Amino acid sequence: MNAQDWLHEVEKRKDALIAVTRQFLQIPSVLDEQTARPGAPFGEEINRALEFVVGVCAEAGMTTKNVEGYAAHAEFGQGEELIGILGHVDVVPEGEGWSTPPFAAEIVDGKIVARGALDDKGPTMAAVFAAKLILELGLPLRRRVRLIFGTNEENEWACVERYFQTEEMPTMGFSPDADFPVIHAEKGLTHLIYRQSYEQHRRMSGTDPSPKGACQLVSFSAGSRSNMVPARAVAVIEPGDKTADELTRLFQTWLSEQGITGEAKEEQGRLQLSINGVAAHGSTPEKGVNAGTMLAHFLAKLTLDQRAAQFVSLIARYLHQQHFGEALGIAHDNRDMGPLTVNTGVMRYEAEGESRLDIDIRYPHTIRYEDWQPLLNRPFASLGYELEVMMHQTPHYVDPKHPLITTLQRVYTEQTGQPADLLAIGGGTYARSLKAGVAFGPLFPNREECAHEADEHLYVEDLLKATAIYAQAIYELANV
Numbered sequence: 367m368n369a370q371d372w373l374h375e376v377e378k379r380k381d382a383l384i385a386v387t388r389q390f391l392q393i394p395s396v397l398d399e400q401t402a403r404p405g406a407p408f409g410e411e412i413n414r415a416l417e418f419v420v421g422v423c424a425e426a427g428m429t430t431k432n433v434e435g436y437a438a439h440a441e442f443g444q445g446e447e448l449i450g451i452l453g454h455v456d457v458v459p460e461g462e463g464w465s466t467p468p469f470a471a472e473i474v475d476g477k478i479v480a481r482g483a484l485d486d487k488g489p490t491m492a493a494v495f496a497a498k499l500i501l502e503l504g505l506p507l508r509r510r511v512r513l514i515f516g517t518n519e520e521n522e523w524a525c526v527e528r529y530f531q532t533e534e535m536p537t538m539g540f541s542p543d544a545d546f547p548v549i550h551a552e553k554g555l556t557h558l559i560y561r562q563s564y565e566q567h568r569r570m571s572g573t574d575p576s577p578k579g580a581c582q583l584v585s586f587s588a589g590s591r592s593n594m595v596p597a598r599a600v601a602v603i604e605p606g607d608k609t610a611d612e613l614t615r616l617f618q619t620w621l622s623e624q625g626i627t628g629e630a631k632e633e634q635g636r637l638q639l640s641i642n643g644v645a646a647h648g649s650t651p652e653k654g655v656n657a658g659t660m661l662a663h664f665l666a667k668l669t670l671d672q673r674a675a676q677f678v679s680l681i682a683r684y685l686h687q688q689h690f691g692e693a694l695g696i697a698h699d700n701r702d703m704g705p706l707t708v709n710t711g712v713m714r715y716e717a718e719g720e721s722r723l724d725i726d727i728r729y730p731h732t733i734r735y736e737d738w739q740p741l742l743n744r745p746f747a748s749l750g751y752e753l754e755v756m757m758h759q760t761p762h763y764v765d766p767k768h769p770l771i772t773t774l775q776r777v778y779t780e781q782t783g784q785p786a787d788l789l790a791i792g793g794g795t796y797a798r799s800l801k802a803g804v805a806f807g808p809l810f811p812n813r814e815e816c817a818h819e820a821d822e823h824l825y826v827e828d829l830l831k832a833t834a835i836y837a838q839a840i841y842e843l844a845n846v
């Protein structure tokens with residue numbers, strides 16, 4: 367069969383594909399701890415979605431297995447090796463601002479509009495129909511093929527964790543849960559928190575008096591998530607022996623030098639300074655303007671009380687405009703995957719409370735975590751800051767010459783007429799839970815990302831195209 371034949375076969379099944387996809391999308395499969403129980407660990411609706419998709423596969427003649435409601439699979443074909451296709455049936459909550467009900471899955475201007483249309487129930491059903499098509503055509507397979515359905519991708523990935531404790535790891539596979547053409551490299555990712563309590567500060571730095579007439583930093587706050595560049599920062603200070611007017615003038619001069627906006631407000635003898643930065647995703651800190659490190663950079667010019675001086679100068683010296691970890695001594699660049707990046711997403715300070723920095727670091731596969739991670743303690747430990755690793759995922763990389771990749775590239779180009787350049791990203795996709803796995807669709811390069819947003823949608827045309835691509839891909843991977 368050539369590329370056109372695959373699409374033609376899918377088009378013959380178009381009505382059924384759309385109808386079943388809509389039914390699947392009409393199940394509001396959002397995490398619901400209220401209805402969680404053994405066998406349905408993420409609640410009734412997610413479980414209903416899981417049973418629904420497994421039912422479609424069973425009816426098509428695949429052998430199915432449910433792994434305690436954490437995940438399930440449907441298998442067909444024969445042979446020693448296993449091809450895996452990994453999708454998920456859970457969705458993020460609907461949120462506000464929809465123009466049609468998020469679980470009605472209405473078709474508007476050629477698009478199926480629903481929470482989960484793109485992420486990930488639409489493409490998961492595309493993969494199911496692709497598999498069904500191969501079975502219906504009675505095509506020979508030299509390997510087994512397994513569709514694996516996760517249920518907890520939008521939260522902790524407890525689904526694949528449980529699943530792969532007891533189930534076979536596929537020889538190779540793909541996850542239809544990101545972008546076309548092929549994402550073969552994902553940076554390693556870690557979320558770290560530095561914390562220092564007031565007591566730790568006293569213990570490390572004694573009770574040395576702060577400089578005479580120093581400003582007192584009462585509080586400092588920027589950002590709320592490690593993986594975002596903070597767009598706003600606020601500090602409250604007591605002016606010490608400077609007047610509030612003097613400080614305000616200094617601040618405004620500095621703002622105009624930096625070309626950013628902010629405000630100084632006096633209230634009951636205290637001065638509140640705020641600045642506006644530019645938000646960006648934590649994987650590309652250089653694309654934003656970090657309001658928090660900016661404000662710390664300004665405060666570091668003032669004479670502050672001892673603890674505050676340490677806090678702002680740590681940020682100013684090691685984190686302000688150090689998007690690639692230069693001052694921390696961990697900078698590293700890789701031609702395929704790009705540089706190590708550092709984002710300071712949360713900064714908090716309370717004069718007699720906690721001081722805290724949340725940092726998001728992404729790194730390419732050519733450096734080892736064990737080698738650079740210990741360097742992070744150097745400037746902070748002597749000041750009583752403790753480092754906590756909240757999360758760490760190693761880099762995920764599949765060699766461009768791997769038959770998985772060359773096959774998917776060829777299929778994509780045959781089907782679309784477009785080149786299939788490999789993508790390397792700073793984020794993480796579901797594919798990293800497969801040993802040799804890549805993300806493969808469903809979002810085509812000319813389409814706008816709308817996952818997790820209001821009016822999430824999938825073009826019917828793209829659903830058909832993706833199904834044809836997946837069908838050819840599964841067939842060829844099972845026979846390469």
Ligand SMILES: [Zn+2]
Pocket residue numbers: 454485486519543796
């Ligand atoms: Zn997803």
